[in-house]
Structures are given as C-alpha cells and as structure tokens.
Amino acid sequence: MEWLYLVIGIAAVGVLAIAGLVTTRVRRTPRVPEAPADVLAPPTTPVGTEAPAAEDVAVEAGVVEAPAEPAAPALETPEKPASRLVRLRQRLAGSNALGRGLLGLLSRDKLDEDTWEAIEDLLLAADIGVAPTQELVERLRTRLRVEGGQAPDARAVLREELINLVDPTMDRALKVSGEGDAPGVVLVVGVNGTGKTTTVGKLARILVADDRTALLAAADTFRAAATEQLATWGERVGVEVVRGPEAGDPASVAFDAVKQGVDRGVDTVVVDTAGRLQNKQGLMDELGKVKRVIEKQAPVTEVLLVLDATTGQNGLIQAKVFSEVVDVTGIVLTKLDGSAKGGIVIAVQRQLGVPVKLVGLGEGPDDLAPFDAAAFVDALLG
Numbered sequence: 516m517e518w519l520y521l522v523i524g525i526a527a528v529g530v531l532a533i534a535g536l537v538t539t540r541v542r543r544t545p546r547v548p549e550a551p552a553d554v555l556a557p558p559t560t561p562v563g564t565e566a567p568a569a570e571d572v573a574v575e576a577g578v579v580e581a582p583a584e585p586a587a588p589a590l591e592t593p594e595k596p597a598s599r600l601v602r603l604r605q606r607l608a609g610s611n612a613l614g615r616g617l618l619g620l621l622s623r624d625k626l627d628e629d630t631w632e633a634i635e636d637l638l639l640a641a642d643i644g645v646a647p648t649q650e651l652v653e654r655l656r657t658r659l660r661v662e663g664g665q666a667p668d669a670r671a672v673l674r675e676e677l678i679n680l681v682d683p684t685m686d687r688a689l690k691v692s693g694e695g696d697a698p699g700v701v702l703v704v705g706v707n708g709t710g711k712t713t714t715v716g717k718l719a720r721i722l723v724a725d726d727r728t729a730l731l732a733a734a735d736t737f738r739a740a741a742t743e744q745l746a747t748w749g750e751r752v753g754v755e756v757v758r759g760p761e762a763g764d765p766a767s768v769a770f771d772a773v774k775q776g777v778d779r780g781v782d783t784v785v786v787d788t789a790g791r792l793q794n795k796q797g798l799m800d801e802l803g804k805v806k807r808v809i810e811k812q813a814p815v816t817e818v819l820l821v822l823d824a825t826t827g828q829n830g831l832i833q834a835k836v837f838s839e840v841v842d843v844t845g846i847v848l849t850k851l852d853g854s855a856k857g858g859i860v861i862a863v864q865r866q867l868g869v870p871v872k873l874v875g876l877g878e879g880p881d882d883l884a885p886f887d888a889a890a891f892v893d894a895l896l897g
C-alpha cells in the first residue's frame with residue numbers, strides 16, 4: 516500500500532513539473548506587436564521589382580498618352596509700368612513728410628521770416644540742394660504775397676512750383692529700341708550695392724510687360740552671385756541671361772550678349788556692369804571698353820546710372836564720377852521708399868542735366884516705376 520502511495524506521489528509531482536514548464540515557455544515567447552492598420556494591406560512588391568502599374572501597361576500599349584514631364588514653373592506676368600507710380604504712392608511716405616511740412620508752414624496766417632527760414636530748412640533737409648531751394652523759396656514768396664483780394668491757394672501754388680522744379684519738360688522715355696534691325700542696348704552702370712542688378716532684373720520685367728523681347732548680359736563678372744541673381748530674375752519672366760566665366764572679361768560678355776541679341780532679332784539687350792572699381796581711371800577703362808566693344812554690334816541707346824536715394828551727397832559725388840566716364844542718358848533712383856530724401860530727384864537732375872527716368876520704391880519685383888514729375892509731386896503732397 517505504501518508502495519502505491521509512493522507511485523501516485525511521484526506521478527503527481529511529474530504532472531505539476533510538466534505543467535509549470537509549459538507555462539514558462541508560453542510567457543517567454545515574445546509578443547508579436549499588433550500591426551497598424553496600413554501594414555495590414557496586401558504585401559508590397561520590393562523596391563525595384565515593382566509590377567508594372569495598369570496605367571504603364573496601357574501607355575506601353577499606346578492606349579493612354581504618357582504623362583507629361585513635370586511642368587516648368589509658370590512664367591509671371593509683370594505689372595504694366597503705367598500703373599506703378601500710382602500704386603506705389605504710399606511708399607513715398609518718408610518724403611511725404613516734406614510735402615505735409617511745407618503745406619503746414621505755408622498755410623500759416625502770417626508768412627514771416629521765421630516761417631520762410633523753416634521752409635528753407637525743410638527743403639535742404641530733403642536734399643533738394645541749395646540753389647533749387649533758394650529758387651523755390653523766391654518763387655513762393657512772390658506768388659504767395661497777399662496783395663489785397665483773396666489769398667492764393669498755397670497748396671496749388673506749391674504743387675505748381677514743385678512740378679516746375681522737377682521739370683515736366685524733360686524727356687523721360689526709355690530708349691529701348693534700336694535703329695532698323697538692331698536691338699536697343701541699355702547699359703546699366705553704378706556703384707555696387709546701389710541696386711544695379713536688381714534694377715536690371717526689374718527692367719527685364721518692364722520690357723516683358725510692354726510685350727518686348729529681351730536678353731540680359733551679366734557683365735558684372737566681379738561677383739558670381741550677381742550672375743545667379745540675374746538668372747533668377749530672368750527665369751521668372753522667361754528672359755535669358757548671357758554669362759561668362761567668373762572674373763572673366765565684362766566686355767566679352769557684353770559683346771556676346773549684344774551679338775546674340777542681333778542674331779536672334781531681340782528687341783532690347785540690357786547689360787549689367789560692375790561698379791566696384793578702385794579709381795576713376797579703372798572705371799573709365801572698363802566702361803569705355805564695354806561700350807566700344809558693344810558698339811561693334813549695335814549702338815548703345817540708353818546709359819542708365821543707378822543711384823541709391825538714401826546716400827544723399829555721396830550719391831551725387833558718385834553720379835558725377837560716372838557721368839564723366841560715360842555719357843549717362845538717364846538716372847534710376849533706387850530705395851526712394853522710406854527715404855525722406857525725395858528732393859534728391861531735383862538735385863541730381865540739376866547736377867547732371869539728365870532726367871530721372873525710373874524710381875525704385877521697394878524690394879518687390881514690380882516696385883520699379885517710370886518717373887513722372889506731376890505724379891511724384893502729388894505723392895509728396897499726399
């Protein structure tokens with residue numbers, strides 16, 4: 516009997532041991548994480564061995580047209596130049612303070628010597644220059660003298676005199692057309708940093724907006740980035756840029772561009788040039804060469820000098836140096852937005868005897884406007 520109990524005991528221990536072993540193994544088996552829903556989709560074919568998609572089969576069979584190459588970025592449509600100065604009026608807010616200041620003083624009941632002196636100070640602070648300031652004050656004194664009868668309308672008189680000073684008779688049309696089959700050639704000069712390359716890019720947009728074909732020459736070979744900058748401007752409106760090797764000869768780039776312009780029958784070639792030259796002789800040699808070389812192909816129809824309106828008297832000195840080196844035919848005044856120095860328009864025209872043809876009023880692509888004396892004065896007077 517004892518023997519029977521012993522056998523039953525051993526059998527029970529054996530059963531318990533086997534049960535424990537099974538439980539432990541089950542616990543040690545790692546849990547398979549639950550697959551997220553998307554992984555539950557039918558298995559994908561390994562990369563590189565994809566089965567042809569139904570559309571591809573259809574394309575090969577000539578049933579469906581092949582999908583087009585990724586589309587080139589759409590070309591921009593630049594704003595027509597005529598509406599720009601009006602749109603950008605408020606950008607002259609800084610200079611507008613001049614107009615408001617003058618009107619405030621001229622509307623006083625009594626125009627005494629202190630008032631005239633304050634008017635003179637305002638004009639000088641706006642960079643109009645000494646001689647034009649004196650002329651304007653003289654004219655205003657004469658016209659606003661009350662000689663019995665009704666007091667003249669100060670605003671109307673000031674508007675008229677300012678317009679006269681800016682000179683509405685100057686020819687401000689850009690000469691962008693050549694004679695016969697030759698393209699117009701616009702040479703853009705000026706010190707680096709004044710906004711020259713930006714101006715060439717914006718000018719390309721003006722030409723495109725006027726339905727002209729154009730070609731740009733990246734003859735500012737001093738700064739590689741200037742070429743890239745120009746290429747970006749051109750791409751946006753479908754205008755090509757002719758470039759040369761970095762630090763290459765600017766005259767050769769200009770020559771190539773104008774030659775291509777002639778061969779392709781382009782309307783206008785715009786040539787960007789370098790301005791970072793050590794001295795006047797270097798500047799003269801380089802710009803002289805660029806112009807001479809261009810003119811083997813076609814005459815230069817316009818030489819635009821780019822000046823930064825915020826540089827005041829310094830800008831005027833630069834302007835003089837350039838005008839002694841090349842025959843400047845028009846001025847582009849950049850950065851007039853936010854500058855209180857709108858009077859520089861008058862000063863620079865007086866100094867050089869050359870009209871301001873374009874004004875830069877911001878960093879937007881179409882923030883370059885053809886200049887107009889009356890619209891400018893209206894913007895000043897607010």
Ligand SMILES: Nc1nc2c(ncn2[C@@H]2O[C@H](COP(=O)(O)OP(=O)(O)OP(=O)(O)O)[C@@H](O)[C@H]2O)c(=O)[nH]1
Nearest residue numbers: 707708709710711712713741849850875876877878
């Ligand atoms: N606010 C304002 N900024 C302007 C205007 N015109 C140009 N700029 C800015 O002035 C800076 C200099 O312009 P660039 O065109 O590179 O000057 P640059 O004279 O060509 O200089 P380089 O390329 O070195 O020859 C840029 O940041 C332009 O966006 C303008 O009318 N208003």
